[in-house]
Amino acid sequence: MKGYLVEPTSLEINGKVYKESIYVAPLEDTMLIGLDFMSKYQVTLDMKEGQLYIQGQQVPFTDEGDNSVQAVKGINVRVKRKTHIPARSVVRIPCTTEKQLNNETYVIEPDINTVLAPRVCFEGSGKPVMSFVNNSDNQVTLFKNQRVGVAFEVEEIPAISEISNKITVSKVSQQREQEGIGQLSSYRLKWL
Structure with missing residues (x-):
């Protein structure tokens, strides 16, 4: 840890x-x-x-805190099925939440170190899908039920913080891969 x-x-x-x-x-x-x-x-x-x-x-001591301050509790987001992410590619993966969500807007804050992932906004009535970027030269495997982020209910979508490390993509090509039960879209990236 x-x-x-x-x-x-x-x-x-x-x-x-x-x-x-x-x-x-x-x-x-x-x-x-x-x-x-x-x-x-x-x-x-x-x-x-x-x-x-x-x-x-x-x-x-309690978990509730002061009545004037409400603790923000996130809901863990996990990968729905085992998925292999090829080297230098982007894959969209269906995810699941640990508990039933309200019909509100949620943002998923990624919490994963092996690949890159952007924030995702989705409606609680829908199913979250996250994009993962494998910018390494090796395949990365995400396992079924692996925790990849935390979902928070939001009223206003937070601004994306300033990113200091910029990646330039010069070419994106799409291919289809058969994986398990369904098909996943995979995108190969060519880095400058």
Whole structure:
């Protein structure tokens, strides 16, 4: 698992500020307090009562957060079937969500390191389809039920952030490949 270090950081809990370096890991849980922090500040956990004590001060913990702030919870997006992405090609792959979606607009934030993928907007009543770009010289396999992104309900489509690494494509040719039950479109890219 790869994470990153954020330092220095001020962490406010129940009005008291703690200055610490924070290691951020790609976890799906709401929060995880490290053992070093717990030892340094004499933290006691009472899991039965749902209480956290920092230097004797009681801090209730829940997943709900403050009533004035709603946590944004994403819905995992997974590949529907095993798919091979040829070297230097683009493939559109049907995906599935872990739970039923409302009839609202969603954006999928890709979360995959082996290939490139753009954000995708889709209606909750439809089925998400994602495009994956394999810009390597080797075939990449995405496995059935592999997590490839997170879907968030949106009211306004966010602007695409500025991209610093630009790729220029000089030629795109289409071919059809038979894969499993259905057909997938595959596009070969010629890089400059």
